[in-house]
Amino acid sequence: MDRKDSITQIEDTEDYRDHIATVDEQGKRIWVYPKKPKGKFTSGRTYLSWAFLIFLFGMPFIKMNGEPFMLFNVLKRHFILFGVNFAPQDFHLFVLAMLTFVVFIILFTVIYGRLFCGWVCPQTVFMEMVFRKIEYWIEGDANAQRRLNSSPWTTEKIIKKGGKQALFFAISVLIANTFLAYIIGLEEVWKIATQPISQNLQGFIALMIFSFAFFFVFSWMREQICIAICPYGRLQGVLLDKSSIVVHYDYVRGEPRGKIKREQTQPESPVDAIRHSILQSENTVALEMVEAMPNASTPIEAIQKSLGDCIDCKLCIHVCPTGIDIRNGTQLECVNCTACIDACDEVMDKVKRPRGLIRYASATSIETKTQTIFTPRVKAYSVVLVLMIIVNIVVFSMRTNVEVLLLRTPGLLFQKVGKTHISNLYNYEIINKTRDTFPIEFRLVNPRGTIKLIGKTPLTKASDVTKGELFVEISRKNLTGRKTRISVDVYSQGKKIDRVKTNFLGPIGGL
DSSP states (O other): OOHHHHHHHHHHHTGGGGSOTTBOTTSOBOOOOOOOOOSHHHHHHHHHHHHHHHHHHHGGGOEETTEESEEEETTTTEEEETTEEEOGGGHHHHHHHHHHHHHHHHHHHHHHTTHHHHHTOHHHHHIIIIIHHHHHHHHOSHHHHHHHHHSOOOHHHHHHHHHHHHHHHHHHHHHHHHHHHHHHOHHHHHHHHHSOGGGGHHHHHHHHHHHHHHHHIIIIITTHIIIIIOTHHHHHHHHOOTTOOEEEEOHHHHOSOOOOOOOSSOOSOHHHHHHHHHHHTTOHHHHHHHHTOTTOSSHHHHHHHHSOSOOOOOHHHHTOTTOOOGGGOOOTTOOOOOHHHHHHHHHHHHTTOOSOSEEEEOHHHHHHSOOOOOOHHHHHHHHHHHHHHHHHHHHHHTOOSEEEEEEEOTTOOOEEETTTEEEEEEEEEEEEOSSOOEEOEEEEEESOEEEEESSSOOEEOTTOEEEEEEEEEEEGGGOOSSEEEEEEEEEETTEEEEEEEEEEEOOGGGO
């Protein structure tokens, strides 16, 4: 085979990558009716989904010290993560944490592919474990849904379709309320739900927008979110390699595929019977292999020797929520939901063949029967991730609930106080990252001197910045030169909360 024929063969075998399974040649959407899956992976995903839903809907009710355990109020720049308040001044910590999370996602994807999408992604959890189950309950399995959609409008169809959409919208409203609870807090959401609309008009409008958005996603967009909108599917395209563990079809064991049909009587020509059986499955590769096996004693034996374990039942396609054929190989649309694994394992049990024809595996392990996880790429990403985690731990450990900035008032020189002391005027800013209000006290610790506040003792406000001015007086004999480094401790209610350092300006020579 020359290079041109080789390229043509590759193009012919991967033409499925030129289109997606949910769009026809005219560009119209093909509605996906996935068959209801069952098996150990589906059960595991169901249990994990229940835990995820309990966490998601229960977290807004959990409080610590009177504050939500988690809050992401972008409008008021108030963030609480696991009971810890983060002010806008902590934005660098957020950026660092997000960069670390991105590196973790990259490393996880390099090793396990799109596993996150199939098991804990909110879109998949709600679609497959909530909305799809309601659809199965009301309309039936895939074939029943097709028949219902193609049938004329009757009372039964109106009740089923209307009831399903009503439940979909009710759940969407519940999701929208929970989503808003993470942004504005549970108390504000309760006010929107219980008080007159006129008193919380903006909040009510936001709630309706989110409700209809979620309803549109789960009733109409569905798998298109994963296929066309979510960027993670495209990200995995540049991160996966042959060592990545994803949902794979074992083509070495499964090919060539084809249905086996036993004849009731022995035909006169075994080769003709074999050819007829395999032509029905449209498996020309198997036909060539059978014709090259003249020593087969019976048609059944010849077929069994020529075909792989895949009996071409297509159940792996029927249960796929994105409508793909996993036997074609790794594809952008695959969310690693394992529905095809459960369907294939069930068929293998029935035909008395080993499970695992479709399984979590890498292309390398299928070809060579060996699996290597710690490739050079994995090691490199792992080193970067460990270093970033260490940086996060160090930076977060240095974080304080109160930050104090103490800077000399610009444009002013020192002032002489009598014959023995020098005074500098400073501006201070107290950044309170907590939700408490408390007084602040300044103490000069090095060198010895006194601090005189201008105005009253500063009282910080919750999640606010308090500004003021103060004088620092130091004896001439304690100065070390034109600039002297000084340290000021900040106390609140007898407890030291911060230490700031700044420069003190004095005469040349300090004397």
